[in-house]
Amino acid sequence: xxxxxxxxxxxxxxxxxxxxxxxxxxxxxxxxxxxxxxxxxxxxxxxxxxxxxxxxxxxxxxxxxxxxxxxxxxxxxxxxxxxxxxxxxxxxxxxxxxxxxxxxxxxxxxxxxxxxxxxxxxxxxxxxxxxxxxxxxxxxxxxxxxxxxxxxxxxxxxxxxxxxxxxxxxxxxxxxxxxxxxxxxxxxxxxxxxxxxxxxxxxxxxxxxxxxxxxxxxxxxxxxxxxxxxxxxxxxxxxxxxxxxxxxxxxxxxxxxxxxxxxxxxxxxxxxxxxxxxxxxxxxxxxxxxxxxxxxxxxxxxxxxxxxxxxxxxxxxxxxxxxxxxxxxxxxxxxxxxxx
Amino acid sequence: xxxxxxxxxxxxxxxxxxxxxxxxxxxxxxxxxxxxxxxxxxxxxxxxxxxxxxxxxxxxxxxxxxxxxxxxxxxxxxxxxxxxxxxxxxxxxxxxxxxxxxxxxxxxxxxxxxxxxxxxxxxxxxxxxxxxxxxxxxxxxxxxxxxxxxxxxxxxxxxxxxxxxxxxxxxxxxxxxxxxxxxxxxxxxxxxxxxxxxxxxxxxxxxxxxxxxxxxxxxxxxxxxxxxxxxxxxxxxxxxxxxxxxxxxxxxxxxxxxxxxxxxxxxxxxxxxxxxxxxxxxxxxxxxxxxxxxxxxxxxxxxxxxxxxxxxxxxxxxxxxxxxxxxxxxxxxxxxx
Numbered sequence: 001x002x003x004x005x006x007x008x009x010x011x012x013x014x015x016x017x018x019x020x021x022x023x024x025x026x027x028x029x030x031x032x033x034x035x036x037x038x039x040x041x042x043x044x045x046x047x048x049x050x051x052x053x054x055x056x057x058x059x060x061x062x063x064x065x066x067x068x069x070x071x072x073x074x075x076x077x078x079x080x081x082x083x084x085x086x087x088x089x090x091x092x093x094x095x096x097x098x099x100x101x102x103x104x105x106x107x108x109x110x111x112x113x114x115x116x117x118x119x120x121x122x123x124x125x126x127x128x129x130x131x132x133x134x135x136x137x138x139x140x141x142x143x144x145x146x147x148x149x150x151x152x153x154x155x156x157x158x159x160x161x162x163x164x165x166x167x168x169x170x171x172x173x174x175x176x177x178x179x180x181x182x183x184x185x186x187x188x189x190x191x192x193x194x195x196x197x198x199x200x201x202x203x204x205x206x207x208x209x210x211x212x213x214x215x216x217x218x219x220x221x222x223x224x225x226x227x228x229x230x231x232x233x234x235x236x237x238x239x240x241x242x243x244x245x246x247x248x249x250x251x252x253x254x255x256x257x258x259x260x261x262x263x264x265x266x267x268x269x270x271x272x273x274x275x276x277x278x279x280x281x282x283x284x285x286x287x288x289x290x291x292x293x294x295x296x297x298x299x300x301x302x303x304x305x306x307x308x309x310x311x312x313x314x315x316x317x318x319x320x321x322x323x324x325x326x327x328x329x330x331x332x333x334x335x336x337x338x339x340x
Numbered sequence: 341x342x343x344x345x346x347x348x349x350x351x352x353x354x355x356x357x358x359x360x361x362x363x364x365x366x367x368x369x370x371x372x373x374x375x376x377x378x379x380x381x382x383x384x385x386x387x388x389x390x391x392x393x394x395x396x397x398x399x400x401x402x403x404x405x406x407x408x409x410x411x412x413x414x415x416x417x418x419x420x421x422x423x424x425x426x427x428x429x430x431x432x433x434x435x436x437x438x439x440x441x442x443x444x445x446x447x448x449x450x451x452x453x454x455x456x457x458x459x460x461x462x463x464x465x466x467x468x469x470x471x472x473x474x475x476x477x478x479x480x481x482x483x484x485x486x487x488x489x490x491x492x493x494x495x496x497x498x499x500x501x502x503x504x505x506x507x508x509x510x511x512x513x514x515x516x517x518x519x520x521x522x523x524x525x526x527x528x529x530x531x532x533x534x535x536x537x538x539x540x541x542x543x544x545x546x547x548x549x550x551x552x553x554x555x556x557x558x559x560x561x562x563x564x565x566x567x568x569x570x571x572x573x574x575x576x577x578x579x580x581x582x583x584x585x586x587x588x589x590x591x592x593x594x595x596x597x598x599x600x601x602x603x604x605x606x607x608x609x610x611x612x613x614x615x616x617x618x619x620x621x622x623x624x625x626x627x628x629x630x631x632x633x634x635x636x637x638x639x640x641x642x643x644x645x646x647x648x649x650x651x652x653x654x655x656x657x658x659x660x661x662x663x664x665x666x667x668x669x670x671x672x673x674x675x676x677x
Contacts, residue, residue, distance in 0.1 A: 069458040071380075133646060145378045146649060148458055149596070152380060153645030156593050160638025164630065272588075276469060279462045287456075314477045321466035325451060328463070332455050 017335040021295055028306070032185065039185040041305040047193040049301030050200035051262060052274065054255035056281035056293040057207065058248030064224035064288025065244045066134070068147035072155035073252060073278060075162075076122060078271030080253030081260040082162050083118035084111075088173050091117075101176035104191035107261060108174060115257055122253040126245040129154060135238070155272070162268045171266040196258045203254060204294060207247070211290070216243055224288055276317050277301070280324035286334030295336070299323070352505045354622060359512040360573045362614035364595045366516075366523055366607060367566030373604035373659070374527055375559040376539035378457065381464030383591035384471045385441045385564050389571020390581045391475060392440045393433035394488045397576075401483075408479035408486070416492050430494040434515075434572045441568030442561045449560040454553055468592065476583040487582025491575055508577060515573060516611070519566055524607055526562070535559050536605075589638060594621065597641045600648040603655030612656060617644065 032039040055077055062070045092098060092110045099108030133154070137147055180188040211217040216239075223230040223240045231237050259274070260266045281300050285292025300323060304316035311319070327334065364382060371377040397415045401407035415429040444467070452463045475482050482488055499507050526532055534555050537545040546552045575581050585591070594617060602613020624640065625632055648655060 069461060071461070133650065136650060142649075142653075143376075145376065145457055145461075146653075148378060148461060150646055150649050152593070152596070153642045153649070155642070156589065157639050157642025157646065160635055160640070160642060163635035163638060164633055168635065276462070276466050280466075283459070283462070312477050314473050317466075318470045318473055321470055324466065325463070328455060328459060329451055332459075 014336055021299065021335065024299075025302075028302070037306055038309055040187045041309060042302055043187050043189065044193075045302035045305030046298060047189075047196055048262065048305065049298035050197050051255050051258045052277050052281055052301050053294045053297035054200055054203060054251045054258070055274065055278050056285070056297040057204065057290045058251035058255075059278050060282045060285065060288060060290045060293035061220070061224075061244055062248050063282060064290075065220060065227075066147070066241065067227075068144040068151070069279070070248075071148055071151045071275070072158060073248070074271035074273070074275035075155045075158040076126070076249060076252040076271065077256035077259060077274065078162055078268060079125065079158055080118050080122045080249075080256030081266050081270065082166055082171075082256075083121045083253065084114050084257040084260060085166070085171055085173060085266055087114035087117045089171075098174065100174050101178065104178060105195055106175040106178050106190075106192055106264070108176075111173070111257075111261075115254065118257060119250045119253040122256075123246040123249040126249040127242055130241065130245050135241075159268055159272060166266075166268070168268060172264060173260060173266075175264065192261050196262060199254065199258065203251065207251075207290065210247075216240070220244060273317065276324075277304070277320040280320040280327075283324050284327050284334055286336045289334065289336055292334055292336035296334070349505065352509050354618070356505065356509050356512050356577055358615045358618040359509075359516050360570055360577060361595060361598060361618055362516055362611040363519055363570035363573060364567055365598045365602065365610035365614045366519055367563040367570060368595055368599050369604060369607060369610040370523060370527075370535075370559055370563035370566065372599065373606070373610070374532065374539060375535045375556060375563075376457070377453075377556065377560055377563070378461040379464045379560075379563070380461050380588075380592055380596070381466070381468030382567060382595050383586045383588055384464065384468030385444070385567035386571045386574070386591040387468070387471050387475060387581075387583070387586040388441050388444060389437035389568030390575040390585070391482055391488070391571075392437040392568070393572035394491050394575045394581050395482060396433050396436055397429055398488055398491050407483055409483040409488075410480050411482070427494050427496075429492075430576070433576075434569050437568040437572035438565035439568070441571070442565040445561045445564030446557070449557045453556045453560065465588075468586075468588070472583050472586050475586075482581075485583060487580060487585075489580045491579040491581070493579070494576055512573060512577070515569070519569065520607055520611065523566070527607070531555075531558075589641065593641050593645070594618075597644045597648075599655075600645055601655055603657035603659065605659030606655070606657045609655055609657035609659075616656070617641075620644075 028037060028042055029039075031037045032042055055073060059070055059073045062068075062073070088107075088110055092113060097110045097113065099110060100106065102109045102111070133150060134147065137150060178191055180190050182188060209217075211221060219230065219235045219240050220243060222233070222235060223237050227237055230240070256271065259270060263270070277297070277300050281296035282293045284296035284299060285294065300320045303323060304319045307316065307319045364386065367385075368379065368382060371379045395411050396413040398412050399414050399417070400412040401409050415432060416427065419429045419432075448460075448463055448467055452459045476485055478484070493504060493508075494511060495507060496504065527535070534545065534550050537548070537550070538552055538555055542552050578585075595614075598613040598617040599610050600613070601617055602611065603609025620640070621637060624637055630636060
């Protein structure tokens, strides 16, 4: 009886949180109609939020299953983007596959090949790191803070590797400038953003189906709830861990490539810069809750973009950080958090 | 003759930087080595300490030099009246740097130290980045990206400019030894033993009637103040600070590598690690080929941290198992693990 009551309360809290978020968006849009806020910033924020969401969802999954803060996640995104550069700029052109300006987009059709390749490469790196480093530490039963610190070391080394291989200067994917779509209320949308939004929605839906409909997805959720219990019920948690790395790497590589398209440039520091928004999104949504991370990412990104109307754009990261602090103060388990 | 002077000068400069890093490593040792606090925003305290002492002591801004900031304490001139032969302002600047960092640590700590332990990492990282952005973008505060220069020398009139480094080396050694003795004394007290107990097992410590949060907060403030003093020492050594100085590699990660290599939970290890890692860092420039690429230092620092955790979690020296000087050696040796 009490359990039922508790669950009802949880559900109620989730709905309240959902409605609050929706109400916030509606208020923002009303403000945009009153011309207090530029509509373009809100729309841009949603697209950037879609990219951050891909990273944050993967980070949240890792957090839930491996139970540590994966600090190298931003640099995973960087590496994914640079893998994309390697395939788009070097490997594919060398076998005659090149081109720009596919349809309305700035990039060419090789991107559709480069993206899966870079996903595969990053997943291989992630699983390799787990076998070489994290698994050995897990067997030694080290604390989650030591795991987090190891991932900090990995983050530094990965960024260094990117800088050694590609140098510190900015790069671009081969691209052809295209006219923006002009919408009412002064909203300009680069065509690439439609691709970004669509791909993000497809991936999130696929992840949702994977987590709810497949055996491995259910095993992942079980492991996230309680690893010991999952193991006792016959789930091979090591396989679950590998799948988690592979899925997070898929999302991170996509996010990295999309970020490179969105910003029209690649920098070794691009992923590190997005690390605080990533964690802010994860904490805002409740650690280990991928759907929460998705909503969190959209809130963080829209808030950051809208803030540029009054604040120096350099402070976008500080806004994400501020939201995180306020969350920690008022609702440390996140807006959708129900655990513990 | 000039060669020897040149080498001696290089070594002095090297030693001063290593000592300044050793101060940071000691502060980090209080956080991580003794209390288990995962602070990856050392750069924030580094910057705050350096900017606090620089703003307090640098001459008031001069519009003729196109300086955008409006602050500048010019403490040395202000205190000239009370000058008793030694530069009093230096100590005030050091203490102020420590106090400001301690105050910021108090605020961050009271928000995050009650929560999951890994929240502190993200929060300190966020603070460090925010502080850097503030100093970069608020030109009125500290001259933005152009940075603060003309930071005065401590006891600059005592020796000729070319010999100043030797004097500052002595100053740095004295301050390092002072901080080392203070930390050793604190950690070997009952207070320090509570910190170690928290690091090993928070719940048991709380069950023994200790206020875990309060002890963690005190440790966080103490370590941050030490880092602030380190920042001030840096500012008066290089005598130029700008926001680029405080990027995470140079001001956070390298210090982590130092503590891990030297041995966390051991103050001598922290100092040793600072010298070893700064030696490796400075030495890479003499290496052949791509190894001398400054970007390779990132890879090296990252690999050092991962390598130490994997292969030798205790670092070079490892932690001293002895918790009290009154314990007999046989007693101290037995409770291994």
